[in-house]
Amino acid sequence: METILEANHLRKTFKKHGVKAVDDVTLAIPKGRTLGLVGESGCGKSTLAKLLLGLLPADGGEVFFGGQKIAALKGAGLKNFRKNAQIIFQHPHASLDPRLRVREILAEPFWIHGRPDASFLKQKVAELLERVGLPPHFSERLPRELSGGECQRVAIARAVSLDPALVICDEPVSSLDALVQAGILNLLLRLQREKGIACLFISHDLRVVRHMSDEILRMKCGKIGRF
Amino acid sequence: MTLRINHLKIAFENKRPVVEDLSLAVEERSFTALVGESGSGKTVTALSVCRLIRPAVLTGEILFSGKNLLSLDEKELLRVRGGGISHIFQDPFSSLNPVLPAGRQIEEAFRIHHPRAPKSEARNEALAALGDAAIPDPERVCRSFPHELSGGLCQRAMIAMALVSRPKVLIADEPTTALDTATQDQIMRLLARLSAERNLAVFFITHDLGLARDWAEVIYVLEKGRLVERLTKEEKFTPREPYTKKLFRAELIDQKPKTFIEI
Numbered sequence: 001m002e003t004i005l006e007a008n009h010l011r012k013t014f015k016k017h018g019v020k021a022v023d024d025v026t027l028a029i030p031k032g033r034t035l036g037l038v039g040e041s042g043c044g045k046s047t048l049a050k051l052l053l054g055l056l057p058a059d060g061g062e063v064f065f066g067g068q069k070i071a072a073l074k075g076a077g078l079k080n081f082r083k084n085a086q087i088i089f090q091h092p093h094a095s096l097d098p099r100l101r102v103r104e105i106l107a108e109p110f111w112i113h114g115r116p117d118a119s120f121l122k123q124k125v126a127e128l129l130e131r132v133g134l135p136p137h138f139s140e141r142l143p144r145e146l147s148g149g150e151c152q153r154v155a156i157a158r159a160v161s162l163d164p165a166l167v168i169c170d171e172p173v174s175s176l177d178a179l180v181q182a183g184i185l186n187l188l189l190r191l192q193r194e195k196g197i198a199c200l201f202i203s204h205d206l207r208v209v210r211h212m213s214d215e216i217l218r219m220k221c222g223k224i225g226r227f
Numbered sequence: 228m229t230l231r232i233n234h235l236k237i238a239f240e241n242k243r244p245v246v247e248d249l250s251l252a253v254e255e256r257s258f259t260a261l262v263g264e265s266g267s268g269k270t271v272t273a274l275s276v277c278r279l280i281r282p283a284v285l286t287g288e289i290l291f292s293g294k295n296l297l298s299l300d301e302k303e304l305l306r307v308r309g310g311g312i313s314h315i316f317q318d319p320f321s322s323l324n325p326v327l328p329a330g331r332q333i334e335e336a337f338r339i340h341h342p343r344a345p346k347s348e349a350r351n352e353a354l355a356a357l358g359d360a361a362i363p364d365p366e367r368v369c370r371s372f373p374h375e376l377s378g379g380l381c382q383r384a385m386i387a388m389a390l391v392s393r394p395k396v397l398i399a400d401e402p403t404t405a406l407d408t409a410t411q412d413q414i415m416r417l418l419a420r421l422s423a424e425r426n427l428a429v430f431f432i433t434h435d436l437g438l439a440r441d442w443a444e445v446i447y448v449l450e451k452g453r454l455v456e457r458l459t460k461e462e463k464f465t466p467r468e469p470y471t472k473k474l475f476r477a478e479l480i481d482q483k484p485k486t487f488i489e490i
Binding site: 034040041147148176177178179180181182183185186189190204205206207208210211212213214 | 264265266378406407408409410434435436473474476477478480484485486487488490
């Protein structure tokens with residue numbers, strides 16, 4: 001099966017504490033599929049997510065995205081990678097700029113990747129809100145006027161706005177209650193089916209990971225085991 | 228009967244009440260759960276018991292050892308807070324004072340109820356309470372500031388603080404939500420053990436129906452401020468109300484992987 005992202009022997013040590021957060025991790029995410037990653041708090045899941053996206057430099061090993069080594073990417077190549085590999089974080093309120101309205105949050109990716117005109121943006125924002133099940137008037141709201149579940153829907157809309165090939169979901173439902181959680185999981189499954197997005201789904205909750213994934217890896221003290 | 232709430236109504240100013248006609252009972256030594264979604268009124272209910280939310284208008288009755296807490300004056304209430312009923316909260320980091328060592332905060336909780344007790348006694352009580360909360364190295368935790376402790380240890384320190392005044396009822400408002408599953412289990416075990424050994428009634432508030440089902444003897448289900456169902460030990464897996472059934476379905480997420488959850 002064709003892979004979208006591959007990591008070989010990734011390592012990351014935080015020198016101050018001497019913690020091997022990620023220790024010789026090798027994994028591959030097939031195109032359009034979901035790879036689940038479970039492990040308890042502090043086992044290195046989020047560090048791994050950041051290494052895979054190049055948000056944190058690795059001490060060793062390499063990551064390939066669509067056959068290209070991400071550490072070597074620069075300029076337009078790097079921008080294209082950023083467009084195609086998105087992330088949804090655990091704390092919805094902390095991952096949205098508190099001073100921007102929802103429409104600005106959702107328009108920003110288009111600003112960065114092109115120079116769209118106002119009517120195009122307006123239409124895109126409306127489309128995105130509809131796709132994630134939020135009413136149109138939410139476009140004028142600020143993050144603090146949204147509940148946790150609504151914020152997470154905005155974060156998801158932002159992540160899928162540019163039709164990425166891969167979305168890393170780092171504990172996307174961990175701070176939500178069961179009903180809201182079920183709604184968000186349904187939304188992620190639906191978006192994935194519509195667009196064939198590949199996904200790395202990270203959670204400490206095995207039930208959630210089992211629900212979402214085609215294949216599951218377990219992480220413990222920075223190392224990966226198969227499940 | 229340790230704690231009984233009769234027809235409680237909670238309202239803020241002139242707005243629509245957030246909790247209406249809530250009646251429930253927390254029996255001696257029992258483990259009782261209150262379950263509901265975010266915003267259903269669980270936390271305001273927990274806080275109302277000791278009248279910890281000032282702007283709220285409370286009507287109805289909250290009976291604790293023969294007294295109606297809603298008609299007590301502030302001075303009498305102070306004896307109940309901590310002395311009769313203690314609280315622990317969801318986020319251990321934000322409920323501990325960041326500039327005081329954990330031990331000092333536990334001593335303080337003891338000395339409020341024993342103003343004449345010497346310092347050394349307060350220290351010993353704090354250490355003993357930390358031991359009761361199953362902390363392996365009480366001396367170290369006593370000296371540590373909250374930021375030097377893990378989430379699980381902070382929550383144990385909170386439990387120690389709640390226990391040091393020897394309450395009859397412990398109100399635990401989402402005590403494990405901020406913790407990972409392994410730590411969650413340890414904390415729940417600890418609460419269950421304390422309930423049995425210390426004659427403590429635990430009133431446990433959570434959005435996690437699974438957790439309530441695993442641990443509670445009686446489960447009350449709250450929807451938008453109204454009680455919809457009371458489930459006893461025998462009925463735990465067979466809810467009758469549509470809302471509780473919906474909560475159950477949302478929990479059953481890993482039954483059919485990669486399918487939509489019916490909610």
